[in-house]
Amino acid sequence: MGTAVDVESKMKLVLRDVEEVVTVEELRGLLETGGGKGYIGFEPSGLFHIGWLIWAYKFRELVEAGFRMVLLAATWHAWINDKLGGDMELIRAAARHVVDVLNALGLENKFEVVYAEDLVDSAKYWETLIRVAKLTSLARVRRALTIMGRKADESEADFSKFVYPLMQVTDIFELDVDVALGGIDQRKAHMLARDVAEKLERKKIVAVHTPLLPSLQGFSKMEVGELPRDELMAEVKMSKSKPESAIFVTDSDEDIRAKVMGAYCPPREVEGNPVLGIAKHVIFRGSEVEFTIERPSKYGGPVTYWRYEDLERDYVDGRIHPMDLKASVAEYLAKKVVGPIRSCVARPEREELLRKIRAAITR
RNA sequence: CCCGCCGUAGCUCAGCGGCAGAGCGCCCGGCUGUAGUGUGGGGGCCGAGACCGGGUGGUCGGGGGUUCGAAUCCCCCCGGCGGGACCA
Numbered sequence: 264m265g266t267a268v269d270v271e272s273k274m275k276l277v278l279r280d281v282e283e284v285v286t287v288e289e290l291r292g293l294l295e296t297g298g299g300k301g302y303i304g305f306e307p308s309g310l311f312h313i314g315w316l317i318w319a320y321k322f323r324e325l326v327e328a329g330f331r332m333v334l335l336a337a338t339w340h341a342w343i344n345d346k347l348g349g350d351m352e353l354i355r356a357a358a359r360h361v362v363d364v365l366n367a368l369g370l371e372n373k374f375e376v377v378y379a380e381d382l383v384d385s386a387k388y389w390e391t392l393i394r395v396a397k398l399t400s401l402a403r404v405r406r407a408l409t410i411m412g413r414k415a416d417e418s419e420a421d422f423s424k425f426v427y428p429l430m431q432v433t434d435i436f437e438l439d440v441d442v443a444l445g446g447i448d449q450r451k452a453h454m455l456a457r458d459v460a461e462k463l464e465r466k467k468i469v470a471v472h473t474p475l476l477p478s479l480q481g482f483s484k485m486e487v488g489e490l491p492r493d494e495l496m497a498e499v500k501m502s503k504s505k506p507e508s509a510i511f512v513t514d515s516d517e518d519i520r521a522k523v524m525g526a527y528c529p530p531r532e533v534e535g536n537p538v539l540g541i542a543k544h545v546i547f548r549g550s551e552v553e554f555t556i557e558r559p560s561k562y563g564g565p566v567t568y569w570r571y572e573d574l575e576r577d578y579v580d581g582r583i584h585p586m587d588l589k590a591s592v593a594e595y596l597a598k599k600v601v602g603p604i605r606s607c608v609a610r611p612e613r614e615e616l617l618r619k620i621r622a623a624i625t626r
Numbered sequence: 627c628c629c630g631c632c633g634u635a636g637c638u639c640a641g642c643g644g645c646a647g648a649g650c651g652c653c654c655g656g657c658u659g660u661a662g663u664g665u666g667g668g669g670g671c672c673g674a675g676a677c678c679g680g681g682u683g684g685u686c687g688g689g690g691g692u693u694c695g696a697a698u699c700c701c702c703c704c705g706g707c708g709g710g711a712c713c714a
Binding site for chain 1: 627704705706707708709711712713
């Protein structure tokens with residue numbers, strides 16, 4: 264199955280702009296034997312924002328690398344996390360919207376969609392969940408929780424939150440996948456799945472983790488000091504609950520421009536800079552891409568970059584002004600990234616769907 | 627996936643190259659004679675805890691190695707706990 268050259272080119276594709284893969288050797292093993300099945304679970308929680316594009320692109324690359332990919336609409340999980348007010352009808356609507364976006368990325372009929380309802384409907388699912396629970400101590404589950412830590416403490420969380428990691432692990436076994444895709448924030452759940460897989464003598468997933476985008480708002484030093492860690496984390500991640508902090512695939516070019524221009528973007532600084540983050544993980548993505556910064560000749564005139572590293576170096580050196588970076592990133596997003604998706608997703612027959620989702624997240 | 631600590635009696639742990647240990651528990655006995663049982667008094671019977679005495683306790687997590695000798699040192703594995711793991 265596939266020559267050595269084939270395997271290496273697929274490796275390169277999968278490893279492109281990835282935060283980490285656990286483990287790279289296991290991934291190679293899968294590619295050498297012809298791929299396998301992969302999945303990503305997402306919580307339908309509102310409109311699709313460009314932070315999600317990072318995993319969506321990776322999802323497409325996994326398809327290209329020969330994996331049979333499953334998109335798990337984690338509707339029950341969204342319910343547990345009180346997304347969209349726990350309104351299942353809305354949650355399912357948001358899930359359809361995500362499917363629309365993937366289709367817009369040229370993936371129509373190239374992946375399978377599974378709703379959590381389908382999984383959860385069988386007794387087998389719950390049997391597996393109990394088996395997983397039998398092999399996992401409460402302390403271990405607690406350590407796998409992303410949401411809360413020691414601060415926003417357990418007495419305030421309803422118990423369903425503790426079932427969540429077990430469901431993530433169960434999803435993996437029930438879907439019988441070889442690869443789990445997710446943002447690096449999913450690492451804990453995936454590691455739990457790997458631990459349990461050994462005990463249960465099930466397939467041990469290869470975990471592919473993509474980077475996360477910081478909020479357009481960034482964060483001030485004051486906030487860092489005052490917010491509890493986990494809340495801060497939630498703040499920093501690009502979040503749908505704060506519309507101004509994220510760019511949605513349904514945003515107009517004007518929206519995009521306004522949001523990017525309003526973004527946190529300290530000159531010469533890379534750390535926590537959301538605009539550079541977009542350039543790195545949404546535009547360049549670890550490959551050669553033509554990216555031109557248009558600027559008045561009095562500021563140096565237009566300059567074209569092919570590699571993110573060169574752009575970052577010049578930005579750090581102060582040769583690129585935040586204003587020019589923002590304008591160019593906004594332009595690129597509007598024309599090359601969001602534009603094509605928007606035209607597919609915001610069709611008339613989806614108007615009602617989008618309106619409902621929008622209404623739900625702003626209320 | 628990475629780092630650290632731990633795994634010895636049913637439980638909590640000590641021992642860390644030279645006889646496998648303590649406390650608790652459990653079993654037997656003694657002592658005591660409480661609560662309960664009784665309408666009350668008296669008596670009888672059953673009889674807990676505490677205390678005293680005796681007894682019961684083990685593949686020293688598994689496997690390999692080093693050694694005259696391994697719970698003890700080394701390696702591998704399994705299990706538990708804590709931490710880390712984008713951002714903090």
